Amino acid sequence: MKLAPTNLTAAERALQADVRSYLDDRLKPGTFPLGLGMAGAVDPEFSRDLGAQGWIGMALPTEYGGGGRTAVERQIVVEELLTRGAPVGYHWTADRQSGLNILHNGTEEQRRALLPGIARGELSFAIGMSEPDAGSDLASVRSRAVMRNGAWHVDGTKIWTSGASTATHLLCLFRTSEGRYDGLTQFIVPQDTPGMTISPIPFIDGTQHFCEVAFSDVRLDDGARLGKVGAGWGQNTSELALERGGVDRWMSMMPLLEHWAGSEGVRNSVPAQIDLGRILARLWAYRGMSLSIARLVDSGRFPVVEAALVKEMATQFEQESLALVRRHYGRTPSPASADPWEALLAQAILVGPSWTLRGGTTEILRSVISKGLMKR
Secondary structure, three states: OOOOOOOOOHHHHHHHHHHHHHHHHHOOOOOOOOOOHHHOOOOHHHHHHHHHHOOOOOOOOHHHOOOOOOHHHHHHHHHHHHHOOOOOOOOHHHHHHHHHHHHHHOOHHHHHHHHHHHHOOOOOEEEEOOOOOOOOOHHHOOOEEEEEOOEEEEEEEEOOOOOOOOOOEEEEEEEOOOOOOOOEEEEEEEOOOOOEEEEEOOOOOOOOOOEEEEEEEEEEOHHHEEOOOOOHHHHHHHHHHHHHOOHHHOOOOHHHHHHHHOOHHHHOOHHHHHHHHHHHHHHHHHHHHHHHHHHHHHOOOOOHHHHHHHHHHHHHHHHHHHHHHHHHHOOOOOOOOOOHHHHHHHHHHHHHHHHHOOOOOHHHHHHHHHHHHHOO
């Protein structure tokens, strides 16, 4: 496995400058709730504003309302958004992976019905994969879609479905036959579908981003099916390459790190400066890896193993950098503090352990990496 080093072109740097200038004006300090990376606040208006700038659905073709741009250009925009803790929660999943999944595997009718709305920041997607008692074994999906009388009838439960309560659509993986891998199929389910119940799950920090989604004889016509019957496993794993290898896997702490780097505590402490140097070195390495993965995606490849490697290392790094900032802070931060940065640090301490779980646990990722390398 080799990730070729790469740098931004002049045109890519110009895009970076444009995004920074726009966000300086649109997200002035104190006008929006600070977020931790891709777990930023849900703000449909901000998502529509980004869509109007052409910064959502950037990699989608122009004929479907997208920007016809590259994965690298999208990464540039995402870096700037996550650095500021921007409210990206509404459009995040649709922009990162659902739109491209629909582009590659959907029917022409699905593309024309959904992709323009994604690019405008109007449609929001959640991904229904995990199930109760299944752990990280995605192939053990038990929620079933059975064809009867010309329609699919769905029963079962999904859990830890991020953003399901605010999404307009869910993209779910259901079992359509007994084959462990070839018995799985993806379906696009509008949030208002009869028979589907979405129940937010209170998290330790008081947020309710995770949800349980129950299906009770939910009826879907065949037009809801994404891709061929039995192709869901391959589509899902390709989608995970987009989910795991991006900058969002090492930028959860970025707003806090940037604030901490400019603080008096760092300026007056040599140990803190040494720790900051170590953090910056690793950040630069992970950025280079994510950029290389984006270049691979732009070349038409789905770097599943490379993405798993980045996610495994980078989410461990997020835990370690959080521990360093917490130690140098010197006291226990209060979630109720009037200082938004102290409150954000307190939130990070509470939710940080979940960063290594979302998108696949460390143990599952190591399995993906080892199996993938053995085949090369």
